[in-house]
Amino acid sequence: MRDPETFFRALSDPTRLRCLLLLMAEGRLCVCEFVHALDLSQPRVSRHLGHLRDLGIVLDERRGQWVHYRLHPALPQWAHDVLEAAFQAEGLRDIRQRLASMPDRPSAACD
Amino acid sequence: MRDPETFFRALSDPTRLRCLLLLMAEGRLCVCEFVHALDLSQPRVSRHLGHLRDLGIVLDERRGQWVHYRLHPALPQWAHDVLEAAFQAEGLRDIRQRLASMPDRPSAACD
DNA sequence: TCCTTATATACGGATATCCATATATGCGTG
DNA sequence: CACGCATATATGGATATCCGTATATAAGGA
Secondary structure, eight states: OOOHHHHHHHHTSHHHHHHHHHHHHHSOEEHHHHHHHHTOOHHHHHHHHHHHHHTTSEEEEEETTEEEEEEOTTOOHHHHHHHHHHHHHOOOHHHHHHHHTOSSOHHHHOO | OOOHHHHHHHHTSHHHHHHHHHHHHHSOEEHHHHHHHHTOOHHHHHHHHHHHHHTTSEEEEEETTEEEEEEOTTOOHHHHHHHHHHHHHOOOHHHHHHHHTOTTOHHHHOO
16 A cells, blocks of 8 residues: 555545445455445446455455455555544444345355 | 545545645644645645535634634544544655745744 | 356446636735 | 735636446356
């Protein structure tokens, strides 16, 4: 992650912000879990995750037919602090509940 | 300040981000001081400050022919935390130096 | 190999953002 | 009132962003 303003622009989209806050809460998720939790189209989620990957904010890892995403381990402390502050402000309750109600979650299966 | 993503969008522009970090450091500044410190055109600075005002992020106060800006007192804690984290990440040294070298600063004069 | 599922990308259009330039407003002074 | 300085806004064009739809790629299983 380069400069703060690029990071803030990444967080200025509701899809991307929710993806990142979900990752903070859950640690690691695959695309179909984002799609279910956020109730958005697959291309939309995939495009935004790809954007976050290109910026070095998240890291992807293929496991069989699934691709798992997590926060990039090299994310600087100030970026973590920003995400933490956003997490305070954002509800996120209903979204995490919808994720929990997803049947046959791939992340739960493997490890 | 309503939601985090609107706040992040406001911070995603370099002009606005620098204005806010300058306000964090200096407390209160008038438009011509921003113009001098950031070396940008007056309409550009004024437009971005107006944007921040409309969002409830800063507060303006006319003092004679000058208009002073400061962070909005009602800014929630999480927004302060975000600005604090950005302040850590951003250098800002040269900019504050350029401000300090400004002759006849209006903010210093009155109060 | 064929089919299914999961994920990624390409395309085109609608909308938003940002800027420079020009002009308007507001205040203080003579 | 006329002028000068500080600040705000309007206009138009260039560029970026975001989306839905359609399609491409990749892996696993029959």
